[in-house]
Amino acid sequence: MNDPAAARAALTAFLRGVERRGVVFAHWQGGDPVAGDAALAATLRDFARTAPGAPFAEWPRRFWAMLLAAPQLRGSARQATDLPAAIASLASGPRAALLLRVVAGLAESEAAAVLGIARPTYRLALQRALPRRDDGGADPDAWRELSQAAQLAVRAVPAERLETIAMLRDGLRPRAVRPVPATAGRQRARWLWPATLAVLALTAAALAATWWEPWSSDEPDGEGARIRVEELPPSTPAARFEATDPLSGHRDLDLLVAQATGEFPDDADPAFDAWLVQALAQDAPLPDPPATSPVDGDAASREQVDAP
Template identity: 80%
Template sequence: MNDPAAARAALTAFLRGVERRGVVFAHWQGGDAATGDAALAATLRGFAQAAPTLPFAEWPRRFWAMLLAAPQLRGTAGHAGDLPAAVAALASGPRAALLLRVVAGLAESEAAAVLGIARPTYRLALQRALPHRDDGSADPETWRELSQAAQVAIRAVPAERLETIAMLRDGLRPRPVRPTPPPSTHSRAGWVWPATLAVVALTAAALAATWWGPWLPPPATDDQARIRVEDLPPPDAPAARFDPAQALAGHRDLDLLLAQATGSFDDDADPAFDAWLVVALAQEDGLPAAPDTTAVDGDAASQELVDAQR
């Protein structure tokens, strides 16, 4: 990119899009959360320096290749207890092939390019890394559970962990996590008892009101009614009224009425039949089946053809 501001914005957006997946990938590949976070921070720092010299299309492949080649993730993968069983049972190579698909979300060609192998070789490695039953057949249920566990782990990465990784990336010392002190019981002693006594006093007053209420004298009533009633004034005369003589002009069947009055009504027109036809079409029943005129039409067409040849 020629624009430095646009290049920085694109790099920031890319890193934010892969950092959560990178956290889970490094953790599951290395078997330890702290080791994985250190590997991811170093990868983010190195990728930020190399990204301006790379085409944007090469960013995903280069990032995951750099993370997989981090020194902290080399060697035999760990078998931490917080990993899924299907991941913890794999060695480093098959585990990387599986996580590139499940956690990184790379396509087959991109994952093969990250590992530096051909697509058929990656496909074979992925098939061997997939969960299998005791009889050697594929286990789709375990595969589905593993995919769901990966997505849940990606969404559950806390913001504090991402902040720590960002500080490691920038070479800063993460802030130590201070335990929250337990609440002191002495601070409660000053207000607990007065509040308790106030609640008891209010409860007693409310209970006493329920006993004394029926014997209280009713409020004094005035001679005048509380609700004032006043007649409405007579309605005003309407500004205009509809002329009954003009009602015929707006009738929807004016044309039929005029045709009947003048004697120009079409003999083929039958309002009763038209009304029945509209109802029958709306209900889609009551209509007789169309006659089969195939044979008749065929005979008529044949006769016309013979007459034309003569």
């Protein structure tokens, strides 16, 4: 095909058409489903890489020949217990000849080309693989049952198995399926319903509490009030003092009077003296400072000299 898009679409359609048949063929030919899935995944990957260079008419022969040549399918299927008895009892060659017909659905010429033998030789191998009666003759009823069993097996391939094969084909690690214990559902059911009922009961109680009478704050005035308010009697503190005498209410009035009369102690606080000078300067001139003695003057002079 010259169109790459059309070639990819044709390859996808072909692989999708043979993957279910390939699952059953690999399983029944090798006798191991896990090994068969691995062989099919490898065949799908290799065929998708080499098919675009081959004519479309040769795709069926190439695909089934590559799958039949997978090393995972060379084992014996006689020990397998999940295969039809008519398949498990055959040798590898006759079993392949039979599966190419009933599972792969190939014509005699195509099946012979897959096995690399002539058409009469394939017909002889197929006759030897057919179910037979006790007298050695062919059993048509057993043949029809075997064909129906193959068709049912192809249709019954689960999608999860195909997904695993696709992941193997793409080189991905399939997700491990962990079996769920049978007791897990029962244990969850034991606590789920009680917990649900408890939540519903708590929700109903909380909703009913919003209309409950004791929680209401609407109470009659004067009865049952938690906070009582009383008005204080009127008072006019400013009326106790005369506005023309601002110093009459001063807490240091006695000290002010002692300073004015000359009875203030000599060891008074200098900071208080400074404040007192400023306070008295607002109403009356300050009295003359007391005269200092010569000793005091000399001491003051020495302090001024010693001061930096």
